[in-house]
Amino acid sequence: MNFSWVSTYWPLLAAGAVQTVLLLVISVVFGFILAIGLALAQINGPRGLKWLARSYCTCLRGTPLLIQLWLLYYGVGSLLPLVPGLRSSFLWPVLREGFFFAAVSFTLNYAAYEAEVLRGALLAVPKGEIEAARAFGMSRAKVLRRIWLPRSIRIALPTIAGEIVLQLKATPLAFTVTVMDLYAVAYKVRQDTLLVYEPLIVVTVFYVFLTLLVTRAFKIVEAQVSIRR
Template structure:
């Protein structure tokens, strides 16, 4: 095993790790917010919106993430320059990058999976707790914000941790749309040095370490939450 190349490529490796973590943080944070809306629509929304939310989740969960990414990058991405004025707008430096399309795709995909988890968690909240909130005179949205949604998140927390780890393991797909994430850097190192195993071992160690950290953080957070009986 030869790891002497690390001293030469460490700035690029750090940049790749930053890109990977940025993709994870953006997609998980924005995707979770969207998932909350989708889950609430399915549980208590008007029937047309509930069906739309359910169909959205079925569609995105039923198609490969790579297909979604390529449809957005090669499909929508090729149409954007045809929109008048888009090339000269302040958003063009962002819209022309693969990182933007990867972030959007990962966010929409994560939201679909997380919405199903939150929907199940919302339906599993004991009805007595919701009735108690109503008895205190809480409005509908106050009840959701202070009782129903926090309790559902508490129930779903172990599953959410697993979904975040799965989302982390999906980030190497961004390599296919020119994003220089950690896997892309490993691919470049392999091309430059003709070393196959060493760069991939380094990538694997990074993902294992970050996955363990995510599980540990969620586990500690879960233990700090008050236990309701």
């Protein structure tokens, strides 16, 4: 095993690790916010909105993430330069990068999966708790904000942790749209040094470390939630 190359490539490795973590954080945060709306639309939305939310979740959960990513990057991305004035706008430096399309694709995909998790958790909240809150005179918005949504998130915590780990393992797909994430750096190292296993071992250790970090963080949150009960 030869790891002498690490001293030369560590700046690239650090930058790739940052890109990977950024993709994970952006997709999880914004995807979770979108998932809340999708879950509520499927439960309490009007028929048309309910149908749209279910169709969205079914389509994105039923197609590979790689295809969704390529449709955005090679499809929508190829049309953006045709929009008048876009290339000269302040948005172009962001919209021309593969990172933007990867972040959008990962966010939309994560939202579809998380919406189903939240939908099940919302339905699992005992109806007595919601009825008791309404009996105290709480509005529907306050019941959702203070009782229904927090309770459902507590129920779904273990599954949410698992979904975040799965999202982390999907981040190497960003390499296919020119994003220099950690896997892309490992690929470059392999091309430059002809070493195959060592770069992949470094990537594996990083992903295992992040997985342990996420798992530990959610265990602490679950323990705190149990104490407050």
